[in-house]
Amino acid sequence: MPNPAPPFDNTYARDLTGFYEPCRPDTVPAPELLFFNRSLANELRLGLDDQDAAALAAMFSGNVLPEGAQPIAQAYAGHQFGQFNPQLGDGRALLIGEVIDRHGLRRDIAFKGSGRTPFSRRGDGKAAVGPMLREVLIGEAMHALGIPTTRALAVVSTGEPVYRERTLPGAVLTRVAASHLRVGTFQFFAEHTTAEQVRQLADYAIARHYPELVGADDRYLGFLRAVAERQAALIAQWLHVGFIHGVMNTDNMAISGETIDFGPCAFMEAYDPRAVFSSIDERGRYAYEAQPHIARWNLARLAETLLPLIADNEGRAIEQATEVLDAFMARHQHYWLAGLRVKLGLHGQVPNGDSVDTALGESWLDLLHAQQVDFTLAWRRLADATAGDEAPLRALFSGQPGLDRWLERWRVRWAAEDAGADSAKERAKAMRRVNPWLIPRNHRVEEALAAASDEGNLAPFEELLKALQRPFDENPALSRYAEPASGEFMAEFRTFCGT
Numbered sequence: 435m436p437n438p439a440p441p442f443d444n445t446y447a448r449d450l451t452g453f454y455e456p457c458r459p460d461t462v463p464a465p466e467l468l469f470f471n472r473s474l475a476n477e478l479r480l481g482l483d484d485q486d487a488a489a490l491a492a493m494f495s496g497n498v499l500p501e502g503a504q505p506i507a508q509a510y511a512g513h514q515f516g517q518f519n520p521q522l523g524d525g526r527a528l529l530i531g532e533v534i535d536r537h538g539l540r541r542d543i544a545f546k547g548s549g550r551t552p553f554s555r556r557g558d559g560k561a562a563v564g565p566m567l568r569e570v571l572i573g574e575a576m577h578a579l580g581i582p583t584t585r586a587l588a589v590v591s592t593g594e595p596v597y598r599e600r601t602l603p604g605a606v607l608t609r610v611a612a613s614h615l616r617v618g619t620f621q622f623f624a625e626h627t628t629a630e631q632v633r634q635l636a637d638y639a640i641a642r643h644y645p646e647l648v649g650a651d652d653r654y655l656g657f658l659r660a661v662a663e664r665q666a667a668l669i670a671q672w673l674h675v676g677f678i679h680g681v682m683n684t685d686n687m688a689i690s691g692e693t694i695d696f697g698p699c700a701f702m703e704a705y706d707p708r709a710v711f712s713s714i715d716e717r718g719r720y721a722y723e724a725q726p727h728i729a730r731w732n733l734a735r736l737a738e739t740l741l742p743l744i745a746d747n748e749g750r751a752i753e754q755a756t757e758v759l760d761a762f763m764a765r766h767q768h769y770w771l772a773g774l775r776v777k778l779g780l781h782g783q784v785p786n787g788d789s790v791d792t793a794l795g796e797s798w799l800d801l802l803h804a805q806q807v808d809f810t811l812a813w814r815r816l817a818d819a820t821a822g823d824e825a826p827l828r829a830l831f832s833g834q835p836g837l838d839r840w841l842e843r844w845r846v847r848w849a850a851e852d853a854g855a856d857s858a859k860e861r862a863k864a865m866r867r868v869n870p871w872l873i874p875r876n877h878r879v880e881e882a883l884a885a886a887s888d889e890g891n892l893a894p895f896e897e898l899l900k901a902l903q904r905p906f907d908e909n910p911a912l913s914r915y916a917e918p919a920s921g922e923f924m925a926e927f928r929t930f931c932g933t
């Protein structure tokens with residue numbers, strides 16, 4: 435039986451006329467499928483099982499659009515490194531359509547690198563193989579780590595060169611997102627149109643992402659609070675795996691609460707709260723520890739766009755929005771602390787638990803920082819220590835007395851909670867479920883991308899991608915992927931936006 439056509443239902447194109455420009459993807463000369471995420475395609479019920487690589491390449495290059503697709507370039511604005519740019523938009527992306535997945539969730543399917551659009555400004559609308567495969571690796575790693583994220587469905591090389599600092603092979607990425615609504619989408623309509631259009635956008639976003647608010651009297655304030663809540667939780671998850679987004683401009687913050695726009699992002703190796711890898715982030719605006727503060731700053735920009743909807747009286751609206759923003763750091767801290775406890779193997783509560791546990795976590799991080807210990811391995815080896823094997827943990831630290839003092843505090847904290855029948859082994863197991871053994875190590879990512887982009891050799895990319903699917907399972911056969919990069923590599927390591 436033939437597969438059904440992808441069941442597109444394009445609400446954004448249908449309901450938000452005026453919020454986008456219709457636009458066709460470029461035709462490409464020699465599409466070749468580099469990556470296809472079959473399990474995601476099945477989750478989306480795309481019905482592509484009987485399509486061969488050539489047919490998939492034709493579809494995911496944009497050469498042959500599936501029935502029901504309705505390509506549009508979405509309008510948005512944004513603060514980039516603090517500077518407002520009123521006119522950004524999909525300059526090299528196109529929303530192809532929306533489908534309802536197996537779980538009943540609406541998902542966007544979009545191209546990146548499919549050519550110029552009315553929003554391209556001086557850009558070529560294109561993307562290169564390396565950065566698009568990088569988005570696959572990091573995005574799929576985030577997904578495997580249990581962190582809300584957009585995902586990669588396919589990457590097709592185009593057979594066309596793209597011109598950057600050097601000539602690179604071109605590619606189109608197909609990305610799947612809960613939606614592509616950004617803080618910057620609200621900024622665009624607040625800047626250029628009437629409050630009525632902002633209301634239309636907000637009602638759309640509420641219906642799509644926060645349906646529990648539909649019809650509520652204070653739904654716009656509720657919307658702001660709900661978006662803030664998801665960001666508070668998301669950023670805590672980032673911090674707990676050492677993720678640095680790298681370019682948290684307001685156009686790169688999703689209303690849905692997913693991680694979006696993997697440009698110069700990277701995972702930290704040796705713990706350093708000021709870590710920043712992006713070549714364009716000279717002042718560390720988007721450093722690791724700055725991320726919650728930046729999220730709050732971005733939410734303030736969202737709040738500004740919603741003020742006319744929150745209350746007729748501007749003073750009252752500001753007051754109410756400010757209350758939400760003022761609560762943000764405490765909400766973030768709440769999620770951070772909850773995550774920290776699980777990472778530390780703590781379950782129960784003790785008197786003054788919040789301050790005791792925050793201090794315990796912070797002194798652990800101070801210790802990692804002072805001794806430049808690998809963030810990921812330190813947590814993982816702490817789980818081993820819980821199970822009775824301290825040697826691997828000790829091997830990471832140069833100064834043993836500091837570690838001894840901290841371990842003593844940790845054990846005292848442990849003993850203070852009523853752990854019931856929870857054996858040390860059970861605790862270690864629980865810790866290993868949240869402290870990954872494997873993250874996308876920067877040197878391994880670079881190595882895989884260089885092989886794919888420079889030599890057309892996809893094997894290292896495929897092996898690394900496979901390894902990253904099970905980040906919590908320690909597997910000696912994969913230990914080369916778990917080892918940190920050398921200090922020299924990390925000292926030189928810079929990430930690029932890939933534009």
Ligand code: AMP
Nearest residue numbers: 522523524525526554557558559560933
């Ligand atoms: P990004 O840094 O990828 O979040 O992109 C910021 C803005 O620049 C967005 O409006 C993009 O669509 C646009 N942009 C990035 N690269 C290109 C390109 N090669 N051609 C056209 N527009 C681009």
Ligand code: MG
Nearest residue numbers: 685686694695
């Ligand atoms: Mg972006």
